[in-house]
Amino acid sequence: MLCLSFTLLLALVVGTSLGAAIPQDALKKSCSLSKYQFLVPHELKAVQKMKEHFEDIMLLSGRKCNTRLFHRKWSTPELSVPDRVMLVEAELDLAIAVLGLPAAPRLAELRQQPLAFLTQAREDLRGCVVTEARSHHPSGKLRHWLQRLQVAKETETAGCLEASAILHLFQVLNDLRCAALREQCT
Numbered sequence: 001m002l003c004l005s006f007t008l009l010l011a012l013v014v015g016t017s018l019g020a021a022i023p024q025d026a027l028k029k030s031c032s033l034s035k036y037q038f039l040v041p042h043e044l045k046a047v048q049k050m051k052e053h054f055e056d057i058m059l060l061s062g063r064k065c066n067t068r069l070f071h072r073k074w075s076t077p078e079l080s081v082p083d084r085v086m087l088v089e090a091e092l093d094l095a096i097a098v099l100g101l102p103a104a105p106r107l108a109e110l111r112q113q114p115l116a117f118l119t120q121a122r123e124d125l126r127g128c129v130v131t132e133a134r135s136h137h138p139s140g141k142l143r144h145w146l147q148r149l150q151v152a153k154e155t156e157t158a159g160c161l162e163a164s165a166i167l168h169l170f171q172v173l174n175d176l177r178c179a180a181l182r183e184q185c186t
Contacts, residue, residue, distance in 0.1 A: 033124055033125065033128050033176075033179065033180040034180060035124075035180075036121060036124075036176050036177055036179075036180040037177055037180045037181055038177075039173060039177065043113070043114075043117050044173070046110075046113040046114050046117070047114045047117075047169050047170070047173065049110055050107070050110040050111055050113075050114050050166070050169075051166055051167065051169060051170075053106065053107055053110050054107060054163075054166045054167070055167070057104070057107065058163060063159060063163070065156075065157075065159065065160035065163045065164065066160075067152060067156055067160045067161070067163070067164040069148060069149060069152050069161075069164045069168075070164060070168040070171055072141075072145060074141045076174070076175045076178045076179075076185070077178060077185050078141070079139065079141065079142060080139065081179070082136040083136075083138055083139050083141075083142045084175065084178055084179040085125065085128075085179050086136065086138055086142060086146070087142055087145070087175055087179075088125060088172070088175045088176050088178075088179045089122065089125055089126070090146060090149055091171075091172040091175055092118055092121060092122040092125065092172065092176070093122070094149065094153075094161065094165050095118050095165045095166075095169060095172055096115065096118050096119055096122060097161075097165075098158070098161055098162040098165040098166065099111045099114060099115040099118065099165075099166075100115065101158060101162060114169070118172075121176055125176075125179070152164075
């Protein structure tokens with residue numbers, strides 16, 4: 001009986017010490033980004049509805065912006081997986097920031113579901129980023145785009161940033177899908 005108790009105690013001590021020695025990130029077997037490989041139709045429909053309403057508002061107001069922030073000479077599949085994750089995180093940050101801006105009641109209502117969806121996606125993305133990815137240095141392509149994004153945030157009007165982010169939400173969603181694949185995507 002004493003031998004059995006000693007064996008159980010030893011197993012408990014070894015198990016506990018091994019658990020402390022292995023980083024928690026290493027214990028995470030799967031990343032919850034897989035759900036973004038195929039986006040749910042009602043989420044896409046909500047984004048489309050909001051985008052169409054926003055386009056109508058822009059058309060009626062005659063507001064024009066020449067922000068070319070989302071026009072890039074490279075495509076997301078050309079990036080490494082850590083670069084894709086950094087790209088999507090920056091795009092989601094911008095989209096969430098502009099969707100959180102005050103808006104007319106109808107547009108504010110249409111923004112709620114996409115905003116909740118994008119916020120959840122960003123939290124899932126951040127939950128999947130391991131320590132090594134946080135210390136990842138972006139490629140020249142991505143670094144240049146991140147610099148352009150920073151300059152745009154400082155120089156563009158809130159309205160132009162909003163237009164750029166909303167009008168390119170499907171590109172952001174495709175980039176999220178690409179990051180979720182964690183391999184070559186198209």
